[in-house]
Amino acid sequence: MSKAFTRESDAADDDDPQLPSLPTGGKNYITPQGYARLRAELLDLIDNERPKVVDIVHWAASNGDRSENGDYLYGKKRLREIDRRIRFLTKRLEIAEVTDPSVHHGSDQVFFGATVTYVDQAGVERTITILGIDEADSLQGQVSWIAPIARALLKSREGDVVKLVTPLGAEEVEVLAVRYPAPAAS
Known part of the structure; x- marks a missing residue:
């Protein structure tokens, strides 16, 4: 029998996509x-x-x-x-x-939802926003809270120098500014 006349299985289409993994716990x-x-x-x-x-x-x-x-x-x-x-x-x-990041408005410490400006050892300044796995868009300067840069920056404060481990080795980055959205007016 020719392959052209065999029914292809829809099983591959019905598999649930693998959810991005969360850290244990x-x-x-x-x-x-x-x-x-x-x-x-x-x-x-x-x-x-x-x-x-x-x-x-x-x-x-x-x-x-x-x-x-x-x-x-x-x-x-x-x-x-x-x-x-x-x-x-x-x-x-x-x-x-x-989690509403506006509760940290005015804080200089990095938590979920922060927009962080940092500078690396080469003097390149970058600004990222730390968001959830399902909403982060790297083209918009948004990173998931489980990304290596986000994990390195979490809990640091403005002026802190943190160690970022990359495939090319460890690198230090300095936190220049931390911003949060303003709370919604009620």
């Missing part, structure tokens, strides 16, 4: 804004995206032969992707520990 810290973004995405998938795709698949299935029906095949694939993302978001939101 660690928590999944997230800011209120990050939690709100993930929750909004989950609700949009459930309330808007999934019903639209279900309608397309239902319509395509009613057209007869499903084996050569692109709308049906791609719709089913998209439905699996949506369901996988819904499961992922549900699991992440269940274990999320919402």
Whole structure:
């Protein structure tokens, strides 16, 4: 029998993506804004995206032969992707520990949610914001709180020199400034 006529297993598509690992005994810290973004995405998938795709698949299935029906095949694939993302978001939101960084506003010590400006031994100045695993975006200067630079900076204060271990060896960085978002007005 030719390989072209064998049914491929959908098992690989149904595997849950591996969640980024947390430190042993660690928590999944997230800011209120990050939690709100993930929750909004989950609700949009459930309330808007999934019903639209279900309608397309239902319509395509009613057209007869499903084996050569692109709308049906791609719709089913998209439905699996949506369901996988819904499961992922549900699991992440269940274990999320919402932490508001604005409670540290005015502090010069580095905690979760801080925006830290530091300088390395080469004199290069960088600014990063320490956020949760699910909300950090390196293109925006955001790093996960479990990243090596974040772990080195946590609990340090402005003016401290901390040791950062990199694949190229240990390096010292000096904390220049620590900022937190202002508390929301109630």
